[in-house]
Amino acid sequence: MENIQLSENFFQEFAEDAHFAEPQPVLQILQSRKIEAATICLRLRCSDGVFSYIHCGFDKAIAEKAENEIPDDPSKLPVIKVLAYKVLASQDKNTFIITDYDLISIDMPKIGNPKGHTGDADGQSIKIASFAETAEKFFPQLEENGSYYVSGSQNCIKPANKRFNSTGHDYEITLSHDSVIEAAEKQSYEAPKFVLKQTSLDKLSSLSGQYADILAVIDKVEDPVNVKKKDNTETYRRNIQLIDQSATSIALTLWGVQAEGFSGAEGQIIGIKNAFIREYNGTYSVAVNSGCRIELDPESKDTEILHQWYEGERPNAEVKSISTQANAVSNNLVDELRLFSFFSIPNLFVDPQRGIYFNNVGIVSQLRPDNVLYMSCDNKDCSKKVTEGNGLYGCGNGHSLSKFKYRYMVSMEISDMCGTAWVTLFDKAEAFFGKPAQEMGELQIS
Numbered sequence: 001m002e003n004i005q006l007s008e009n010f011f012q013e014f015a016e017d018a019h020f021a022e023p024q025p026v027l028q029i030l031q032s033r034k035i036e037a038a039t040i041c042l043r044l045r046c047s048d049g050v051f052s053y054i055h056c057g058f059d060k061a062i063a064e065k066a067e068n069e070i071p072d073d074p075s076k077l078p079v080i081k082v083l084a085y086k087v088l089a090s091q092d093k094n095t096f097i098i099t100d101y102d103l104i105s106i107d108m109p110k111i112g113n114p115k116g117h118t119g120d121a122d123g124q125s126i127k128i129a130s131f132a133e134t135a136e137k138f139f140p141q142l143e144e145n146g147s148y149y150v151s152g153s154q155n156c157i158k159p160a161n162k163r164f165n166s167t168g169h170d171y172e173i174t175l176s177h178d179s180v181i182e183a184a185e186k187q188s189y190e191a192p193k194f195v196l197k198q199t200s201l202d203k204l205s206s207l208s209g210q211y212a213d214i215l216a217v218i219d220k221v222e223d224p225v226n227v228k229k230k231d232n233t234e235t236y237r238r239n240i241q242l243i244d245q246s247a248t249s250i251a252l253t254l255w256g257v258q259a260e261g262f263s264g265a266e267g268q269i270i271g272i273k274n275a276f277i278r279e280y281n282g283t284y285s286v287a288v289n290s291g292c293r294i295e296l297d298p299e300s301k302d303t304e305i306l307h308q309w310y311e312g313e314r315p316n317a318e319v320k321s322i323s324t325q326a327n328a329v330s331n332n333l334v335d336e337l338r339l340f341s342f343f344s345i346p347n348l349f350v351d352p353q354r355g356i357y358f359n360n361v362g363i364v365s366q367l368r369p370d371n372v373l374y375m376s377c378d379n380k381d382c383s384k385k386v387t388e389g390n391g392l393y394g395c396g397n398g399h400s401l402s403k404f405k406y407r408y409m410v411s412m413e414i415s416d417m418c419g420t421a422w423v424t425l426f427d428k429a430e431a432f433f434g435k436p437a438q439e440m441g442e443l444q445i446s
């Protein structure tokens, strides 16, 4: 127990790039306190002997072990060997979440003289550092997203040390023993505004490899799945379908803690600042990293408008996904050519929601001549059949209009060298017959 060596500078490595920091650091716990949070059970201030860091915690999954083993006594400073941890990235910092550890010592004298490492922040932030006893004095007062007045002697303000300060601010504040921090309860500042320079989803395909701001509705949330990474460790992945008024849908992929802890539900609006647009084989998806900021139902007029669209018009919209091969604008028609015998492959994976897309070249071997046209609702984006009553044409979606429009619904049998299939052509039949449905309908009456 005599020679305990902490993993010096771990928190600096962690701040620079959390994924390349020492995987099993030995750390001393300077403070711990029980909190109610989604991901962690005990909030910690940990020390690596050189730096201390306040955005630390024990994962909820090990709550029982942690609460039993870590003494609930501020005078005791336990030392642990972290066996596994994960990183919860938010827009201005990385939270260090311990998922497994060994208790090395239940109490040790304080090792080294760690200075507070405040972690990273964005451009509107200023770093406030405090060292040793001052840190101990102020730590319990500070809460995330809290508003504070900081006062004290002027020499607290120093030019920022850019090596350890990524706020982009030219100055930083170092608290000293005569500094005073007061919670600014009555005059709290609002958190930095969430302003999006929105790009509509149908425009994202022209932005591959770039960043864009998105405001969309969560159309579908899949459960997180466990996947193996290249280095053989496991992580979570969760797919989410987003949609907006352009009736375009795109997949958002979340990884790790973000995938696990995602709380958005179908029908909620999601705003993403600095989403990364990925392209793969002509399909597109949205990825997020620590530079992104995600908000659910962000307060804005656009959120309301999108909500209304989703409730009113989404059910009838003809949705185009730019995350699936068939709808992606791709030139690989030949690659996707399939014979109808393709369907007889055992274990053929067919997505139960979306079915399966492919191209086929065949000949029309039969055509059902009756009912190639139907009377369709004239409401925009509605293609339901209408029935006449009292001079009005009503559809299954509850629209009732004084007129209707003709639309194609053509059943035909297509044959290739290996098989046949019956297909139905809707508006695409116009190209087949060379006349708009309306014109055909009028011809039919006359």
Ligand SMILES: [Zn+2]
Pocket: 377, 378, 379, 382, 383, 384, 395, 396, 397, 398, 399
């Ligand atoms: Zn209708």
